[in-house]
Amino acid sequence: MSAGAPDPLWYRKAIFYEVSVKSFFDSNADGIGDFPGLTQKLEYLVDLGVNCLWLLPFYRSPLKDDGYDIADYYNINPDYGTLEDFQTFLHEAHRRGLKVIADLVMNHVSDQCPWFQEARVNPKSPKRDWFVWSDTDRKYSGTRVIFLDTERSNWTWDPVAGQYFWHRFYGHQPDLNYDNPAVREEMKNVVRFWLKVGLDGFRCDAVPYLFEREGTSCENLPETHAFLKEIRALVDREFPGCVLLAEANQWPSDVKAYFGQEDEFQMAFNFPLMPRIFMALRKEDRTAVVDIIQQTLPIPKSCAWGIFLRNHDELTLEMVTDEERDFMYHEYARHPKMRLNLGIRRRLAPLVDDDRATLEMLHGLLFSLPGVPILYYGDELGMGDNIYLGDRNGVRTPMQWSPDRNAGFSRADTELLYNPVIVNPNFHYEARNVEAEMRLPTSLLRWVRYLIQVRHELDPILGEGEIRFLDLPNRKVLAYLRSRGSEHLLCVYNLSKSPTAAEISLPEFNGWTPVEALSGTPFPKIGELPYFFTLGPHAFFWFRLQGPHEPAG
Numbered sequence: 001m002s003a004g005a006p007d008p009l010w011y012r013k014a015i016f017y018e019v020s021v022k023s024f025f026d027s028n029a030d031g032i033g034d035f036p037g038l039t040q041k042l043e044y045l046v047d048l049g050v051n052c053l054w055l056l057p058f059y060r061s062p063l064k065d066d067g068y069d070i071a072d073y074y075n076i077n078p079d080y081g082t083l084e085d086f087q088t089f090l091h092e093a094h095r096r097g098l099k100v101i102a103d104l105v106m107n108h109v110s111d112q113c114p115w116f117q118e119a120r121v122n123p124k125s126p127k128r129d130w131f132v133w134s135d136t137d138r139k140y141s142g143t144r145v146i147f148l149d150t151e152r153s154n155w156t157w158d159p160v161a162g163q164y165f166w167h168r169f170y171g172h173q174p175d176l177n178y179d180n181p182a183v184r185e186e187m188k189n190v191v192r193f194w195l196k197v198g199l200d201g202f203r204c205d206a207v208p209y210l211f212e213r214e215g216t217s218c219e220n221l222p223e224t225h226a227f228l229k230e231i232r233a234l235v236d237r238e239f240p241g242c243v244l245l246a247e248a249n250q251w252p253s254d255v256k257a258y259f260g261q262e263d264e265f266q267m268a269f270n271f272p273l274m275p276r277i278f279m280a281l282r283k284e285d286r287t288a289v290v291d292i293i294q295q296t297l298p299i300p301k302s303c304a305w306g307i308f309l310r311n312h313d314e315l316t317l318e319m320v321t322d323e324e325r326d327f328m329y330h331e332y333a334r335h336p337k338m339r340l341n342l343g344i345r346r347r348l349a350p351l352v353d354d355d356r357a358t359l360e361m362l363h364g365l366l367f368s369l370p371g372v373p374i375l376y377y378g379d380e381l382g383m384g385d386n387i388y389l390g391d392r393n394g395v396r397t398p399m400q401w402s403p404d405r406n407a408g409f410s411r412a413d414t415e416l417l418y419n420p421v422i423v424n425p426n427f428h429y430e431a432r433n434v435e436a437e438m439r440l441p442t443s444l445l446r447w448v449r450y451l452i453q454v455r456h457e458l459d460p461i462l463g464e465g466e467i468r469f470l471d472l473p474n475r476k477v478l479a480y481l482r483s484r485g486s487e488h489l490l491c492v493y494n495l496s497k498s499p500t501a502a503e504i505s506l507p508e509f510n511g512w513t514p515v516e517a518l519s520g521t522p523f524p525k526i527g528e529l530p531y532f533f534t535l536g537p538h539a540f541f542w543f544r545l546q547g548p549h550e551p552a553g
């Protein structure tokens with residue numbers, strides 16, 4: 001590759017930031033965030049050090065599932081601005097070196113979508129076959145219901161059509177019929193449309209569910225993979241350098257299949273890892289994390305896991321055992337309002353009782369386990385949540401910019417805000433906001449910014465290096481080496497809330513010096529005996545290992 005040529009593997013070195021346009025900044029005082037507002041806040045994101053924004057759905061929608069119910073795939077929700085505003089935003093993001101990907105909802109549409117409206121009123125319309133209809137609600141009975149709290153079946157009776165229609169999510173989100181070539185073609189056109197406008201890729205929503213086959217779970221079917229490979233081929237051919245990130249909340253071997261032979265997704269969320277990080281923390285035992293990383297590696301060379309701690313959804317517990325789920329509920333969701341479907345609807349800081357050491361340690365893991373770190377807006381501030389708002393809205397409240405009215409998010413009358421700002425005394429926006437945290441050198445925001453900077457400096461090792469877990473008798477301590485060629489980073493975490501000690505055997509590094517990576521502090525040389533550490537509650541260290549002949553520094 002010549003100097004200055006775009007790097008097709010850019011996503012492996014990136015830090016992603018998930019952001020909802022609606023929630024970030026309101027430029028026209030209507031109580032709803034918009035593209036001109038997001039554009040005004042790009043400098044904040046550049047300063048934070050992230051490289052790629054993932055936008056939640058911004059298309060026209062009745063917003064019964066916060067935009068994952070799309071009514072018009074080719075237009076922007078007018079509350080968020082115009083297509084021109086979106087183009088200006090993209091231009092300004094690109095000018096600052098930021099990539100932008102957006103949600104692509106392929107599996108289903110809103111029942112308000114004209115495609116569905118036409119299909120239901122006219123059985124003869126070609127659109128009828130764009131959806132999955134049946135005279136009974138007993139077909140595909142081996143398929144689980146995902147939104148267990150609200151849906152009793154994957155079939156809903158449509159009195160206008162006089163038939164049932166199939167839906168894997170809400171009853172107002174009919175699934176598209178991917179057996180119909182016209183549907184497949186239309187979705188390719190949607191992909192082309194937005195990539196031509198200038199997006200750098202998509203976070204592809206709910207990809208396991210595209211096809212249905214009797215006698216199966218209707219998830220991860222070969223037909224689904226085949227179509228997704230067609231999308232990838234299209235992107236590689238017509239928009240090289242764009243990335244596809246899979247949302248497939250599945251068991252390890254099923255998620256790994258979405259990488260294909262480097263011909264399907266470049267990235268997939270590491271759903272199996274996420275709940276196990278939280279489990280290991282409260283069990284004070286590294287086993288769950290070590291096991292799952294071993295099960296989710298290796299992956300094809302050009303691919304990458306997207307690692308996250310929290311996102312806009314509930315902390316999903318679909319892919320853990322019943323016993324593990326009970327443990328998680330007991331530890332993290334004692335109040336019934338904290339639960340939703342098979343998950344926990346809380347933000348990162350409240351989940352860990354706002355414990356600073358734990359928050360730092362979790363970020364240490366997020367930024368050093370193999371994969372691309374994905375941050376959820378506001379978590380860098382330690383934003384709180386509101387469990388009394390419905391659905392998942394409690395983790396989707398306005399970004400907190402300053403101690404001013406509406407947390408500086410909007411100049412609208414407070415009653416107009418799409419969601420109230422967080423006023424819980426422990427997380428009140430008056431103290432927890434960008435302005436206040438930027439003033440305080442010890443704030444979480446300042447610390448996260450610094451960690452991002454260090455991560456970029458350690459990028460070749462952390463972005464591409466191998467991982468080797470170190471087997472030490474104290475299971476409260478998680479330790480691994482990230483290595484790339486002769487460069488090594490030793491990462492050590494105390495998962496427990498009490499101080500602990502650990503002895504790590506590192507015979508091959510006899511004579512090397514561990515240099516603490518966040519401060520540059522050299523530690524005593526490694527000798528022949530196991531290296532001895534003491535770690536405070538939830539403490540962590542990253543050490544660059546300096547060879548005996550390397551100059552100090």
Ligand code: BGC
Binds near residue numbers: 065069105206247313
């Ligand atoms: C999204 C959810 C949404 C669901 C249905 C998910 O995977 O992340 O927010 O409710 O898809 O579209």
